[in-house]
Amino acid sequence: MQLNNNTILITGGATGIGFAMAQRFLPLGNTVIITGRNTNKLEAAKKILPGLHTITCDITKQADLDNLVHSIEQQFPELNILINNAGVQYNYDFATTHDTLHKAEYEIQTNLLGPIKLISLLLPVLDRNNKAAIVNVTSSLGLVPKQSAPVYCGSKAGLHIFTKALRYQLKDIKVFEVIPALVDTAMTQGRGKNKISPEQLADEFIRGFEKNRYEISIGKVKLLRVLQRISPSLADSIISKQ
Secondary structure (H helix, E strand, O other): OOOOOOEEEEOOOOOHHHHHHHHHHHHHOOEEEEEEOOHHHHHHHHHHOOOOEEEEOOOOOHHHHHHHHHHHHHHOOOOOEEEEOOOOOOOOOOOOOOOOHHHHHHHHHHHHHHHHHHHHHHHHHHHHOOOOEEEEEOOHHHOOOOOOOHHHHHHHHHHHHHHHHHHHHOOOOEEEEEEOOOEOOHHHOOOOOOOEOHHHHHHHHHHHHHOOOOEEEOOOHHHHHHHHHHOHHHHHHHHHOO
């Protein structure tokens, strides 16, 4: 993939992984649009990177999605790269936690249905432009789940398989998947050890993206995938209790 002269939309781009990607793409001569639910965080991101364009959007809300797509069609019709990065993870136990349905629905809406809807809505725009690509950010937990986050793991596993199947369907649009290990973001605060930084992830992603690696395993995910092939039960035992 060409790394410059693109128009790129990044969901969940005000902080963490999305913002680190924006930091890498903007100086390369790209038009970068970021979205997020929190307008204040979007404005703070724009102060750091004045060239950013921002659109407030909660991808779990259809009205917000419709407004986002309308804004893209009107202001950025040359959009050729969509990065579905927005995600949420809750830790809870179905056996001991009451009222899990609201959390489960929100995770699925954010992590799986949101990206699917946005791809469907923006596909006509992407299809009109050259060098078009879709990038879905999944997780190592979509490959090997952990006990404390079953819905997050399930939603990311669903996005992983959806991405692979979509790649088979779309001939003129490249479909990438970024599969990170544990990243040091607000979402993972207080969870796990030996995290990689969002900037490290962005650097690895950029290298794989440029080389057209359609599944970009980040950090220790490379080792996890080898282990999963050799001994799935060992991989499960290592990850499940983390």
